Amino acid sequence: MPAVSSAARAVAVTSLVSAAWLLIPATAYADKTPPPGGGIGSSGNSTSDGTISATAGGVFYDRSKNGTGTSVGPVTAVGNWTPPACWYVPTYTAEQFKAHVEPIWSADSTGSQWDNEQRDRYVNGKPYTNFNLDKADKGYWWDSYTDPSYRPGWDACTKPYFWVDKGAPPPADIPEAITPEVLAKLAYAAIRVPTTHVTLKPDGSTKVNLPTWAWLDKADFHPVSVTASVPALNISATTTATPLSLKLEPGTGDATLFPASGECPINADGSIGTPYEAGSADKTPPCGVTYLRATNGTPYNLKATLTWKIHWTGTGTPGSDLPDGTFGQDQQVLVQEIQAVNR
Known part of the structure; x- marks a missing residue:
C-alpha cells in the first residue's frame, strides 16, 4: 500500500480555533509522468540485475539485500522509538504541480473559500506566483506523505505544498523534511x-x-x-x-x-x-x-x-x-x- 499524499487530501474544515486537514486516499496518476521523487502512488522499477525496487511516498527502496522468504518479519525497536510516521519529499515540477491542483480547484469539491486561498498562495503571489513556472527547471514542489500504518505522529506533517530550489536545503523548521537521516529511519522500517x-x-x-x-x-x-x-x-x-x-x-x-x-x-x-x-x-x-x-x-x-x-x-x-x-x-x-x- 502506498504512502498517503497530503496533496490528495480532502481539505480544510475551519473552526474558531484552527483548520485541519482531512485525509482521504491518494490518487495514482498512471497516465502522467511520475514526479521526481516518485509522486503520488507507487511504482516498480526493474534494475539491471533484475531486482524489483519499489517507490512509495516519494522514496525509492532497494531491498535486494534484505531478508527474503516467507519466514521473515520486521524488527521491533528497543525502547520508545519508532520510524518516521510522515515526511516531506520533492514531488512535483512546476508544470506537474499546476496540472495536479488546477483540476481540484475547478471541481469545487473543497469549497470556493479554500480554492481562492490556494490560488492566492500559489498563483497570485502570496507568496508564490504562477506556480513558480518561471523557475520550472530550478526546483521542486514538496509534499507530505503518511506511512499507511499510521504510526504515532502520522498527523504531524500538516504544512501545505512548499517550493525548494535545487541544491538548497529544505526549510530548517520542518524536521520531517527528507534527509539522509530520515531516509535511514524509513529504511529501518523496511528491514526484514x-x-x-x-x-x-x-x-x-x-x-x-x-x-x-x-x-x-x-x-x-x-x-x-x-x-x-x-x-x-x-x-x-x-x-x-x-x-x-x-x-x-x-x-x-x-x-x-x-x-x-x-x-x-x-x-x-x-x-x-x-x-x-x-x-x-x-x-x-x-x-x-x-x-x-x-x-x-x-x-x-x-x-x-x-x-x-x-x-x-x-x-x-x-x-x-x-x-x-x-x-x-x-x-x-x-x-x-x-x-x-x-x-
Missing part, C-alpha cells in the same frame, strides 16, 4: 529479518534436569540491509541490521538458563551457541536451558528473541547507530520425567 527458530538438542521433547542445547547457524543469520533514496535530491541512506545476541525465555519459572541471563552472545564466526555433539549430554551448554519440572502434556513455550544491531550510513555522512531491533518466535517444548527402572 529471518524468523528466530533455534536448533534444540534434544529437539521438541526433553527430560527433567537434562540440559537442552540451543544454537543458531551463522548461515541463517547474517547482516541484511535496505537502501532508501530520493533520486531528485541525489541522496540515499543504507540501514543495516546485524545479529547481536540471542535471548532465551523458557516459558516457566521452573528452569535454569545458560548463561543465567538467558543472553547468548554472537560468536566470532557469526553463529550463536554451540551445536550439540555426542557425549555432551551431561555438560553445561554455552547456550541453552534445563527444565526442572515436567510439562504433563502441555508444552512450554520457549521464546527465542534475536537482537539486531542497527547502523546506517548516508550521503555526505558516516551515519551512526539507530536503536537495536528485536524479532522473536515461540517454540513448543515437551518435558518428560526420567523413568527409573526397578529390578
